[in-house]
Amino acid sequence: xxxxxxxxxxxxxxxxxxxxxxxxxxxxxxxxxxxxxxxxxxxxxxxxxxxxxxxxxxxxxxxxxxxxxxxxxxxxxxxxxxxxxxxxxxxxxxxxxxxxxxxxxxxxxxxxxxxxxxxxxxxxxxxxxxxxxxxxxxxxxxxxxxxxxxxxxxxxxxxxxxxxxxxxxxxxxxxxxxxxxxxxxxxxxxxxxxxxxxxxxxxxxxxxxxxxxxxxxxxxxxxxxxxxxxxxxxxxxxxxxxxxxxxxxxxxxxxxxxxxxxxxxxxxxxxxxxxxxxxxxxxxxxxxxxxxxxxxxxxxxxxxxxxxxxxxxxxxxxxxxxxxxxxxxxxxxxxxxxxxxxxxxxxxxxxx
Amino acid sequence: xxxxxxxxxxxxxxxxxxxxxxxxxxxxxxxxxxxxxxxxxxxxxxxxxxxxxxxxxxxxxxxxxxxxxxxxxxxxxxxxxxxxxxxxxxxxxxxxxxxxxxxxxxxxxxxxxxxxxxxxxxxxxxxxxxxxxxxxxxxxxxxxxxxxxxxxxxxxxxxxxxxxxxxxxxxxxxxxxxxxxxxxxxxxxxxxxxxxxxxxxxxxxxxxxxxxxxxxxxxxxxxxxxxxxxxxxxxxxxxxxxxxxxxxxxxxxxxxxxxxxxxxxxxxxxxxxxxxxxxxxxxxxxxxxxxxxxxxxxxxxxxxxxxxxxxxxxxxxxxxxxxxxxxxxxxxxxxxxxxxxxxxxxxxxxxxxxxxxxxxxxxxxxxxxxxxxxxxxxxxxxxxxxxxxxxxxxxxxxxxxxxxxxxxxxxxxxxxxxxxxxx
Numbered sequence: 094x095x096x097x098x099x100x101x102x103x104x105x106x107x108x109x110x111x112x113x114x115x116x117x118x119x120x121x122x123x124x125x126x127x128x129x130x131x132x133x134x135x136x137x138x139x140x141x142x143x144x145x146x147x148x149x150x151x152x153x154x155x156x157x158x159x160x161x162x163x164x165x166x167x168x169x170x171x172x173x174x175x176x177x178x179x180x181x182x183x184x185x186x187x188x189x190x191x192x193x194x195x196x197x198x199x200x201x202x203x204x205x206x207x208x209x210x211x212x213x214x215x216x217x218x219x220x221x222x223x224x225x226x227x228x229x230x231x232x233x234x235x236x237x238x239x240x241x242x243x244x245x246x247x248x249x250x251x252x253x254x255x256x257x258x259x260x261x262x263x264x265x266x267x268x269x270x271x272x273x274x275x276x277x278x279x280x281x282x283x284x285x286x287x288x289x290x291x292x293x294x295x296x297x298x299x300x301x302x303x304x305x306x307x308x309x310x311x312x313x314x315x316x317x318x319x320x321x322x323x324x325x326x327x328x329x330x331x332x333x334x335x336x337x338x339x340x341x342x343x344x345x346x347x348x349x350x351x352x353x354x355x356x357x358x359x360x361x362x363x364x365x366x367x368x369x370x371x372x373x374x375x376x377x378x379x380x381x382x383x384x385x386x387x388x389x390x391x392x393x394x395x396x397x398x399x400x401x402x403x404x405x406x407x408x409x410x411x412x413x414x415x416x417x418x419x420x421x422x423x424x425x426x427x428x429x430x431x432x433x434x435x436x437x438x439x440x441x442x443x444x445x
Numbered sequence: 446x447x448x449x450x451x452x453x454x455x456x457x458x459x460x461x462x463x464x465x466x467x468x469x470x471x472x473x474x475x476x477x478x479x480x481x482x483x484x485x486x487x488x489x490x491x492x493x494x495x496x497x498x499x500x501x502x503x504x505x506x507x508x509x510x511x512x513x514x515x516x517x518x519x520x521x522x523x524x525x526x527x528x529x530x531x532x533x534x535x536x537x538x539x540x541x542x543x544x545x546x547x548x549x550x551x552x553x554x555x556x557x558x559x560x561x562x563x564x565x566x567x568x569x570x571x572x573x574x575x576x577x578x579x580x581x582x583x584x585x586x587x588x589x590x591x592x593x594x595x596x597x598x599x600x601x602x603x604x605x606x607x608x609x610x611x612x613x614x615x616x617x618x619x620x621x622x623x624x625x626x627x628x629x630x631x632x633x634x635x636x637x638x639x640x641x642x643x644x645x646x647x648x649x650x651x652x653x654x655x656x657x658x659x660x661x662x663x664x665x666x667x668x669x670x671x672x673x674x675x676x677x678x679x680x681x682x683x684x685x686x687x688x689x690x691x692x693x694x695x696x697x698x699x700x701x702x703x704x705x706x707x708x709x710x711x712x713x714x715x716x717x718x719x720x721x722x723x724x725x726x727x728x729x730x731x732x733x734x735x736x737x738x739x740x741x742x743x744x745x746x747x748x749x750x751x752x753x754x755x756x757x758x759x760x761x762x763x764x765x766x767x768x769x770x771x772x773x774x775x776x777x778x779x780x781x782x783x784x785x786x787x788x789x790x791x792x793x794x795x796x797x798x799x800x801x802x803x804x805x806x807x808x809x810x811x812x813x814x815x816x817x818x819x820x821x822x823x824x825x826x827x828x829x830x831x832x833x834x835x836x837x838x839x840x841x842x843x844x845x846x847x848x849x850x851x852x853x854x855x856x857x858x859x860x861x862x863x864x865x866x867x868x
Contacts, residue, residue, distance in 0.1 A: 112782070131513065155519060244703045245704075297730035298603075298705065298728075299730065299743045299744055327735075328732045329734050329735045329785065329787075331735075377735065377784070379784070400784065
């Protein structure tokens, strides 16, 4: 049954003590593995009557956990600002392998659609591919300058695979996107989205923003780039959430979308399998979710979420989303049929 | 006026080597026979690196790794045993023992930009009945020489947010800052082309004559201060080259790097080397209500590099023992992390550093609690910090100015120097 974004309805609102920075979902379940500001991975079953985060144990990360993927139902891999990748046995929640992966802060992990390859990006401006089974590094790419045009350290926040795994895209702070052929490591395209980077040369003399989220359309022809628009007062995230959609093979910008409802940073993007809509989410003080018609560039539906969202997970039928962020996890449904009467009542958040 | 052999040789040697390239410097050295000795043996100087907008103590000098308030960055060991600072400051970490003391227990009670800045500029809360001079003006008065041809107080604040000019308060305009806000070169100090040099001198003589007539039988510190300010015009006009970093060897410019803050630190070094007692370099803007960690990754890189190079350069030139380098702003930032991953204003438990002149390198005074929410040990205020600064410079913090009949101590009533950070 197709989903209907206009039916979006929050079904769970779970308070957590830490800031959830990233999430992976165990297939066909409500079990989420999330990485957190307490330097830990946690598992939580959001469909449980009283969901409680259960921390992973052992010698884990030494900083914020900013990326997590599942390579198999029982194996999670996490990345952190400590530069390490850690493989975990999900059942007993213990680490099984550690790899010193990057010299600087790991910003995001993604896994290839076939589950065999992990991509990591970090502030050493490298994208590295890893064998998901063995932990061996397969390849590394870089097309991102370590220093911004204004002589400050740059950052590499975003990475994504195409749906067929053939392409990989990386996006940096100043708005440069490189697109790679995964198997050969050849750069096959690039787009520029400088409107996502704000440099204040006069009032505050530093920068803010950058590309925070990337997603390929299901046919790999389009790439969506997310972040925040030009900010007047860069003390705050005080500009419209911004998405640009490119036909990257033609080098054409198809849409340039400044959200007129939410001033926020876009932290995550996802196309639906038909390619009709693009889901974006993120936040500033609060959070938001927006479904955009890919053809017209117009919003189909958008709503506020109760926390700044750092990452999303979708279910298999793409009609339920799991958002993790600032001291909360929120589950929402957008099914064509009315939500089932047994759906749990939203809980009040217990976070700060 | 006599010129001492040592002073002359110093000036000649330095000038020849090209490392003392500012014309004003040589001019000043030759006018004052013992000037070079004063700079290196007695003359005290201050460079204040003003972290405008409020830098986070947790991402700089008081990290809390692993705590809910700690943020993502690690703490790294410094060259001082047992002292850790943020990993965003690796170059400074290598220099703490040799150069720098950290004060981690400031409670300045005012987390408003304007109010906090007033407290940290003057070392006391605002008094509606009196306009206090700021630290720069106090140092200009206490460390400057009446007949100095160089400015006594230079303030660079080129960003516009939070820009404050500084004030000499009741000390009068003689001690007001030369304020650079639009560029790194002082504006409007060149003689107009339409006025000949002779005409310009004649005007000064006439102004002096009229001023003397006006002040006859009138006693006023302010009038005296105004007259002294005019008497220094010719020297200040000739100081332009001190601000020109192109006078420095390319290698030196490269060390300081391409950022504006780095270049202003190089100007600050040139100024103190030439005898300017107080230089403020404002690095704006640390007010990271959103994206605190990304903001500090940028700004700390700039601070870490520029401050380290400045300290090294001062040390290499034999100036660090007589130059006090300070870092603080109007307040710190909240330990709690807001929904935009920012930190807000916070004055209850934050940090400052003091490096060089009169300071015990490697000292780390005061403690905050495990989450950085409160001062746990050694609470000090702005007045205590000012008393420490003045003591480090050899100035009695209890010395009094008189505003009319009212005695006003240099540092606030009851303030005490932090002896643990002083040599």
